[in-house]
């Protein structure tokens with residue numbers, strides 16, 4: 727039965743909902759949805775903890791996110807589990823994050 731709920735969540739995600747929202751609506755954990763997405767992709771890849779994208783095979787063992795952007799989002803989420811406005815990166819920092827995101831995806 728839990729499995730069916732995860733399937734429902736996957737459908738919501740495919741329809742454009744974020745994994746976090748879909749998990750909340752259906753009543754499963756986010757990690758369950760991420761794992762289901764990873765499994766559906768047909769291999770035992772690990773999924774990004776923030777957006778659910780599969781990590782590349784070359785990702786280090788401790789890597790949990792697909793990009794610099796998601797890594798920042800993850801550390802921010804873990805640091806403060808309440809929603810906060812995302813600070814706007816400016817200048818060089820923003821450029822570095824953009825390049826990192828491009829290289830890792």
Ligand SMILES: [Zn+2]
Nearest residue numbers: 774777792796
């Ligand atoms: Zn990600």
